[in-house]
Amino acid sequence: MIDGRWYQADRSVRSLEPVDGPTFPLYGSGGSLTDEDLATNLLAAQLWQESRSRQASAGVDYIWPDNVLYEPALPGIQLSDDEFVPVDHEVLRRARRRALVEYMLGERSGGFYVSQPVIAEAVATLVGDRVGGTVLDPFCGTGSFLWAVVDRAKQLDVPVxxxxxxxxxxxxxxxxxxxxxxxxxxxIEHANAYDVELPRARVVVTAPPLGLRLQAPHVLLNGNSTTDGEAAAVDLCLRALEPGGRAVFHLGTGFTFKQALDRYRQYLADEVRVAVLVGLPSGAFPGTTMRSILLVIDRAEPGETFLAQLGEDWEAQIDVEGAALLAAREHLDGGGPTIVGHA
Structure with missing residues (x-):
């Protein structure tokens, strides 16, 4: 704050832009910060600063500065021992999510535990009108998919x-x-989803670990065994899915062509509705160059599949108003025909 006015600096702190800040009095109940971008930047800066101060001595890729993530007695951000910025409760809630994603994407191994916001929003959109009951993510990381579906459930005003x-x-x-x-x-529980009994769920949203090989074979629904972590994850999720429920996955493309999974893919095509398959280029998985897919499976009678292979404009295509996502959504709950999408 300079001369009573709030400013936001760029990453290099070489320029300042005026932003909306708390109204006076600055401390206490007189006003709260309502700029979500500024709140996100303040929290992300705290995460990085506190992590760096402890990281070198610990010798690990990242450290969780837990106190930044927990709710204080009053909604706000403690900048120092004697400096507290009140923040609107809803703004603070969203800013914590975003700051955590920014922090993890900036860490060497952190990208394995978050999903890009555009992917999370696309997954929540593909859930469609199935929101309700229990929503499960067996490999939730920092919760990106769950929080996106939380927002959708709030809009629909349904018990979840x-x-x-x-x-x-x-x-x-x-x-x-x-x-x-x-x-x-x-x-949210600390557990290995491959080793626990998952609860029954109306909706499953998840991005299983990439390239994982299981130590012990998993028996798939068709009777075949596999040590492929992604295939086993899909299978576990479908076992937990209630009749009429929907599962939305973000997977590596290997699931669609590995010869060892031919019989399992055929089983899925014969027994459930493989409703949507959208191919994404490299860049959708943080920190990797691996190509990936968005896969939607309904626990319902088999039916036609919406197919799309996206190119360099994939982020625009799967934005909430993007052409590919809108077409997939129409096919899911509008009963449209099979579509071969944007190349």
Whole structure:
């Protein structure tokens, strides 16, 4: 703040832009910060600063500065021992989510635990009108998919419970800290989803670990065994899915062509509705050059599949108003024919 006016600096702190800040009095109940971008930047800066101060001595890729993620007695951001910025509660809730994603994307191994916002929003949109009951993410990371569906459930005003698991204890704790501030009941547990009995769910949204090979074979629904982590994850999710429910996956493209999975893919085509398959170029998975797919499966009678292979404009295509996403959404719940999409 300079001369009573709030400014936001760029990353290099070489330029300042005026922004809306708290109205006076600055401390106390007189006003709250309502600029979500500024709140996000303040929180992300705290995450990086506190992590860096402890990272070198610990010798690990990232450290969770837990106090940044937890809700203080009053909604706001503690900049220092004697400096507290009040923040609108809803703004602070959204800013915590965004700051955590920014922080993790900036860490060497952090990208494995978050999804890009455009992917999370696309997944929530593909859930469509199936939101309700239990929404499950067995490989939730920091919860990107769950939070996007939370926002959709709020818009639809339906009763929903959210459940997530992650094998990394610190990641699960961070997601749980965010979840406690969400407006709908959310439970995040530290657990290996391959080893626990998953709850029945109306909706499953998830991005399983890439390239994982299981130590012990998993028996698929068609009776075949596999050590392919993504195939086993899809299978576990479908076992947990209620009749009439919907699962939305972000997977590596290998799931669509690995010869060892031919019989399982045929089983899925014969037994459930493989409703949408959208191919994405490299860049959709943070920190990798791997191509990927968005896959939607309904626990319903087999039917036609919406197909699309997207190119360099994939982010625009799967934006909430993007042509590919709108077409996929129409096919899912509008009963449209099979479509070969944008190349």
């Amino acid at each position: 419970e959210f459940v997530g698991y992650d094998v990394d204890q610190k990641v699960a704790e961070a997601a749980a800290a965010i979840g406690r501030q969400e407006p709908l009941l959310t439970t």
